[in-house]
Amino acid sequence: MKNVKKSILNLLAKAGLESALKAAGAASFFGYHQPKEPIILKSIKK
Amino acid sequence: MITSLAQYIASFLLKNNAIDGKKLDIYIYGFEIIISGMVSIFIALMLGIIFSQFIECITFLVVFVFMRKCCGGYHADTYLKCNSVFAINLIIVMMILKLLLNYPLYMSLAISIFCVIIYALYAPIENKYKPIKKEARKKHKITAIILGILFSIISFVLYFKITKYSIVIDTALLSVALSMIIVKIKEGGDTNEECKEINTKSSC
Numbered sequence: 302m303k304n305v306k307k308s309i310l311n312l313l314a315k316a317g318l319e320s321a322l323k324a325a326g327a328a329s330f331f332g333y334h335q336p337k338e339p340i341i342l343k344s345i346k347k
Numbered sequence: 348m349i350t351s352l353a354q355y356i357a358s359f360l361l362k363n364n365a366i367d368g369k370k371l372d373i374y375i376y377g378f379e380i381i382i383s384g385m386v387s388i389f390i391a392l393m394l395g396i397i398f399s400q401f402i403e404c405i406t407f408l409v410v411f412v413f414m415r416k417c418c419g420g421y422h423a424d425t426y427l428k429c430n431s432v433f434a435i436n437l438i439i440v441m442m443i444l445k446l447l448l449n450y451p452l453y454m455s456l457a458i459s460i461f462c463v464i465i466y467a468l469y470a471p472i473e474n475k476y477k478p479i480k481k482e483a484r485k486k487h488k489i490t491a492i493i494l495g496i497l498f499s500i501i502s503f504v505l506y507f508k509i510t511k512y513s514i515v516i517d518t519a520l521l522s523v524a525l526s527m528i529i530v531k532i533k534e535g536g537d538t539n540e541e542c543k544e545i546n547t548k549s550s551c
Contacts, residue, residue: 310365314374317357317366320384321377328419328471328479328487331384331412334429335422336350337476339372 349386349426353378383426390434398441403515407440410498410519417490419472420526421533440518450514455506458517459499465524466491472530495520 324330325342357374360366366374388408395404423429470491473479479487498516506513 307363307365310360310363313356314360314365316381317360317374317377318370319377320380321373324376324380326479326483327416328473328477329415329422330380331387331415334383334424334426335474335477336376336379336383338478339376341370342373342376345370345373 349379349382350375352382383429386426386430387433390430391437394434394437394441398445400441400444403441403444403511404437406512406515407437407519410516411522413494414466414491414498414520414523415526417487417494418466418470418523418527419474419487419530420523421529422474436522440515440522443518444511444514447514450510452506455502455513455517458521459495459502462517462520462524463492463495463499465527466495469527469531472527 321339321342322345325338329335353375356378357366357371360374361368361371391404391408392401395401398404421432423432467488471479471484471487473484498520502513502516502520505516
């Protein structure tokens with residue numbers, strides 16, 4: 302059960318990171334609102 | 348609310364050692380993107396059901412998202428305004444689809460040409476909280492023009508088969524182009540120059 306929880310959390314974390322990386326560098330992502338892009342994201346994308 | 352939810356998810360993951368604390372901001376940003384995207388999809392699906400134009404709404408969303416990714420354009424300062432603007436935009440498109448009785452080919456071609464010209468002139472519209480590198484700017488412009496031409500060709504082909512999908516694609520292209528023009532009018536001068544001045548507000 303603990304392993305299942307851990308895998309779900311890891312999957313969720315991976316989804317968060319992937320979407321942040323995909324959004325980085327794009328002119329816009331999805332709707333009419335744009336959250337502030339973290340500066341650290343650019344260095345990670347390199 | 349979306350920001351708070353994203354922060355809550357990220358801190359929950361941090362407590363459970365699923366993420367690196369140094370990258371917390373990135374995860375919050377990522378979850379904000381996911382949640383706001385889900386809200387946009389939900390709005391599109393709901394309006395699709397209400398107007399009985401489900402596939403048309405999805406088509407609009409696909410064209411709109413692809414074009415906005417490389418073109419940029421108007422951004423509201425809160426998620427509430429953002430979702431309201433998106434919903435109003437989609438309602439207008441659905442109303443056009445319901446009420447437009449005659450859609451001449453020259454109008455479809457004129458919209459396509461106008462949009463591609465706007466993309467060629469202004470894409471990408473840079474957001475001051477999301478600066479784009481010079482080399483990436485060129486890439487976005489080329490992508491915007493290619494995608495604009497591609498969607499215009501699809502719209503042209505569909506015009507003779509299923510005209511309403513041609514209208515949906517054209518209105519999505521036009522929505523993106525108009526949101527770019529709005530920024531240009533609003534900010535007057537060169538948007539790219541103004542966007543270099545990053546200030547302390549959390550969103551745009």
